[in-house]
Each structure stands twice: as C-alpha cells, then as structure tokens.
Amino acid sequence: MPSSVVNHFIYFPETEILRIIYQSGAVYEYFKVPPEIIGKFKEARSKGQFLNKVIKPRFEYRKIE
Template sequence: MRRQAVTSSNISEVGYDENSRTLEVLFSNGSLYQYFDVPPQIYAELERAGSIGQYLNANIKGNFRYARV
C-alpha cells in the first residue's frame, strides 16, 4: 500500500486502499497499524483534518478493527 507523509507530532504516514477499505497508519515511533473496513469518507475526513492524531483518536481508534503489522 502506498502511504503519504503527513504533518503530525505522532504520525509519519497514512495510506488507504479503497478496494479492501484498509487504512494504514505509520506512527513516528515506527509502529505500523492497519484499520479495517474504513469507509472512504472517513479517510477523506482524516486527510482534511486539522489534526490527524486527534481525528484518528476521536473517529477511528475504538471504532474499527485493527492489527499491528
């Protein structure tokens, strides 16, 4: 999956695969997580968020299945 760099104190890169609806988040500490069944609109909102980390915590963590890769 191709990821893009983001401006965030805790997140380095994010990527999204529309076919599998998988969001991939690379944290600044090197941890890589995949979140499953994420709708495209949620990823679009994440990209536009003023704070990627706050959006992730408020709208993605705890709402979607995930795995550390």
C-alpha cells in the same frame, strides 16, 4: 502541518484498509474504514486527534510492525 503522531498513511480503497505509519515506526492497519472517513481524516487539522477520537474507537485494527 506535520503530525506529531502520524508519520504517513496509506489507504487501500479496494479493501477499505487504512495503514498508519506512526512517528514511532509502528505500523497498524485499520479495517473496513469507508472512503468518507478517509476524506475527513485527510482534511483533519490534527491527524492524531482524529485517529484517537474517530478511527480507533470505531474500527478493528492490528499491529503489523
């Protein structure tokens, strides 16, 4: 099911950076996100809810676009 919040995401395991491309076109990077969180994110029925409840509160991030 497509997300109304997340357009696409890329995970860089060597640096544990999660790059989120939002539907709005904004791009953010979340730092030190462990692989087990990415696994749960991939399986999440709602990417937006998982992002808001699990990733945003726990991991530092910055807007890159």
